[in-house]
Amino acid sequence: MSNAQPTAIANSALPASFFQQDARTLAVALLGKVIRRRLDGLWLSARIIETEAYLLEEKGSHASLGFTEARRALFMEGGIIYMYYARGGDSMNCSAAGAGNGVLLKSAYPLTDHLSGVTSLQHMQRLNPNRDGSPRGEQRLCAGQTLLCRALGIKVPDWNAQAFCPDNLYIEDDGYRPEQVIQAARLGIPAGRDEALPYRFVDAAYAAHCTRNPLGRGRAAGRDYRLLTLQQAEQTAASGGPLAG
Template identity: 60%
Template sequence: MQATDAAYAYRADSVVGRALPDAFFNRDARQLARELIGMVLRRRYGDVWLAARIIETEAYYLVEKGSHASLGYTHKRRALFMDGGVIYMYYARGGDSLNFSAGGPGNAVLIKSAHPWVDDVSGEDALARMQALNPDARGAARAPQRLCAGQTLLCRALDLKVPEWDGQGFDPGRLFVDDVGARPARLLRTTRLGIPPGRDEHLPYRYVDPAYAPFCTRNPLRRGQVEGRDYTWVTRGGRPCRGQASST
């Protein structure tokens, strides 16, 4: 066994047992969207585990017009109608997007953005690999805080592609969600992004980790936003509360 193989074997043994079970995903989509905030996506790429902490999610339901499932069952959308924990991927603005089926046919959660995660399993070498996979428009290394700041950027940084993963389950040896104990107690809740007018664009089904709000797709705490009008604070259980954003 080569040194790189031995290092990978050590890292794999230390994380594979922590993969969330499929039963974790088989719950209400909004609850799942909240619970996924702070979890870490682990993706094996060659001899390293790429990793990104989920900081922004959106919930979707069969019964509302903003979801793909509301357009009806097709083979392409089959993952949305399976039990919780099936991967649904599609193309958005020329890039790949990552979703997980939730409890109930047609319900799912979109992983909207994330932030690179570095630890003893996914080290600086993994971050460098993610930057090589997702350079900026000039071909230079993208700043870590912008590396996964959007659904297509996230998929690019983790090398997740529609043909390979759409309709698949999690594979503890290649791709899974890891609970590293970093879930925030309070979240920001606001409306989803990119929903056309008349397709339930008013529903507050988007959740953001306040400590990472500047690094998500669109910062709910940006200048001009008003609490109670543009966003609300909620607990992980979904109850309204008051909070204060971190200075991260």
């Protein structure tokens, strides 16, 4: 890999200013963006298809439990990586505007392009195989917050409270935009901790490949989710209103 490549990469990385927005609008803005990780001489890449926003003032957020050294990234400026262990695996977030606010990178879809070829995809599959050791299929390779981190080799001790680095780990805009966005309640929030807040956002084109399909059997529009155009999602993400309507 030539010495000139990191400079070219740096020009495509999202600037720190991109993350200086409300966590809910940032959660929508991150849909479709590409996360890239340089590891073992390869660029590993995935398109972000599912995000969740968390705010200091609501009970579902880690920040609502108070400041700790482990959570310090959430209280820093926008665009700082916050990592923690979820269900025994690494989980990646980024801080947003305002102390205590952030976005969870919930799931992604592996990407092969000019920078990440088939060899990169195969390396991601080696990093995140099925339980029996066989290669995990593309559709489920990054279908969850811990699977995403495992496939990209992103670990809590290495990246918590660090800034994105154009030479090793960054997010870029390659021009892709979701046509429709699904808004729904976040997953895994305990009862009584603002579990109904509709702060989960999914690129509808990838709904079947995210953590849990919000359009699955038994789920109804208006009651369980809203299907929005990208413009509608951008306009309403910060409203925090009910799912119906």
